[in-house]
Amino acid sequence: MKIAFFSESPADEAALKILVAGILGEEIEETDLPNTIERRSSSHVDKLLPNVIKGVYFWTDAEALIVVSDSDDTSVHTKEHETESNEQCRLCQLRKAVAKTVSKLKGEKAFKVAIGVPVPAIEAWFLCGINPHVNEATWIRKQNGERIQYDRKSLKVELYGNDRPAIESLKEKAIESAERLVEDLAQLEEFFPQGFGCLINEIRGWKQ
Numbered sequence: 001m002k003i004a005f006f007s008e009s010p011a012d013e014a015a016l017k018i019l020v021a022g023i024l025g026e027e028i029e030e031t032d033l034p035n036t037i038e039r040r041s042s043s044h045v046d047k048l049l050p051n052v053i054k055g056v057y058f059w060t061d062a063e064a065l066i067v068v069s070d071s072d073d074t075s076v077h078t079k080e081h082e083t084e085s086n087e088q089c090r091l092c093q094l095r096k097a098v099a100k101t102v103s104k105l106k107g108e109k110a111f112k113v114a115i116g117v118p119v120p121a122i123e124a125w126f127l128c129g130i131n132p133h134v135n136e137a138t139w140i141r142k143q144n145g146e147r148i149q150y151d152r153k154s155l156k157v158e159l160y161g162n163d164r165p166a167i168e169s170l171k172e173k174a175i176e177s178a179e180r181l182v183e184d185l186a187q188l189e190e191f192f193p194q195g196f197g198c199l200i201n202e203i204r205g206w207k208q
């Protein structure tokens with residue numbers, strides 16, 4: 001399947017390609033989506049998203065787009081948001097933005113978009129199975145005022161050895177982590193039932 005990826009860095013996208021191939025059980029074919037910004041923040045993702053969707057739809061042969069952006073300090077998605085979208089939730093914000101742009105696309109091509117939101121950052125997914133304290137339920141407890149054992153910075157330090165890793169180190173760790181995680185996607189889904197669960201469910205739906 002030809003799938004384009006749009007996330008916060010090429011390192012994330014390399015990891016996502018491995019995970020999505022594992023979910024679909026097939027190779028991901030390359031698309032010619034230009035990828036010129038080495039690191040992007042979530043606000044970059046928001047700003048660029050409409051143009052990325054249009055670019056992928058009109059100018060590449062991709063059948064689908066995967067969008068992944070960290071939750072940072074936004075609210076964690078819940079089942080309740082499925083009936084009423086929540087402005088404070090990153091996943092709901094991205095869904096809304098995607099729906100708005102996709103509804104304006106005029107063309108014959110069917111186009112699929114799946115969204116994932118690592119809570120609070122993609123390093124949490126990469127540490128799944130290594131640090132058992134890191135999961136969505138624990139982060140929700142933190143948001144409710146409890147003291148927990150990690151924050152976004154400590155996740156980076158734990159994974160890369162420091163909180164400002166070099167680009168090569170980011171990519172290496174991302175790929176290494178994804179190759180490990182793809183062997184047990186059920187565990188990643190169990191620890192991150194919303195941010196990863198929504199992504200995996202959407203992608204599984206493409207096969208039906």
Ligand SMILES: [Zn+2]
Pocket residue numbers: 076077078081085086089090091092093
């Ligand atoms: Zn939500």
